[in-house]
Amino acid sequence: MKFDDSDKDYFLHDFSKDNVSDGGMADTAGQKVMDNSTDTGTKSPEFDFGDTDGQDTEDMPVKPRRRGKRILIWFFIIIICALGLTVWIRYFVPYVTESQSTGFVTLVEKRGIVFHTFEGEMVSESQLADTQRVYSRDVYFSIPDDNLARRLQQYQGSGTPVRLTFKRYYGTLPWRGASNNILVSFTPVQ
Numbered sequence: 001m002k003f004d005d006s007d008k009d010y011f012l013h014d015f016s017k018d019n020v021s022d023g024g025m026a027d028t029a030g031q032k033v034m035d036n037s038t039d040t041g042t043k044s045p046e047f048d049f050g051d052t053d054g055q056d057t058e059d060m061p062v063k064p065r066r067r068g069k070r071i072l073i074w075f076f077i078i079i080i081c082a083l084g085l086t087v088w089i090r091y092f093v094p095y096v097t098e099s100q101s102t103g104f105v106t107l108v109e110k111r112g113i114v115f116h117t118f119e120g121e122m123v124s125e126s127q128l129a130d131t132q133r134v135y136s137r138d139v140y141f142s143i144p145d146d147n148l149a150r151r152l153q154q155y156q157g158s159g160t161p162v163r164l165t166f167k168r169y170y171g172t173l174p175w176r177g178a179s180n181n182i183l184v185s186f187t188p189v190q
Contacts, residue, residue: 089170096168099181101139102189105162108143108153117142117177118149125161141166142177152186161189 107121122139141164143149155162166181176182 091169091171091173094167094169094182096166098184099166099168100163101166102161102163103139104159105152105156106138108149108156110149111178112174115174117144117175118146119143119178120149120152120183122162122164139164139181140179141181141183142172142179143183144176145183148183148185152183155186155188163187163189 101122101124103122103124105120105122108118109120110116111119120141120143122141124137124139143152152162164186165184167184169176169180169182172178172180
């Protein structure tokens, strides 16, 4: 880029205060306008945006501003992919696929305000058989299949032990149920 600045502080100079007799012309507002048609010995600024020093533009380094944009775009793409992977693993990949528990079904009911799902409770047979410890917990589970839930309701309060098979997820989804334990199947124990 070629630039010839023969005037002192050219970009900071206020041209409206100059006298019109400096080689310029006055416009209708009385301000000085540079006249390039008459040569008064001073050169007007020249700008050359062509190749600099004969270098090809392909050989010139990439501007840091463009490079920064690319880095920022890749940063956001990586963050979005990491968040998507985290959500997928937390809510859609079970960390236990075949967990079995045997006990007595005490409650199977349909719950929910927007998403109505069957929820169940079971008293574990191993907890009832242990006389040394105080009873500690019920098993809570969700049943996504309505047919499976209606068949399990027949065993509710009947005193027949049932073996339940679960999948366990890290997080719950409203349409899947309120529990991390999702019932896959059950078999009555005789």
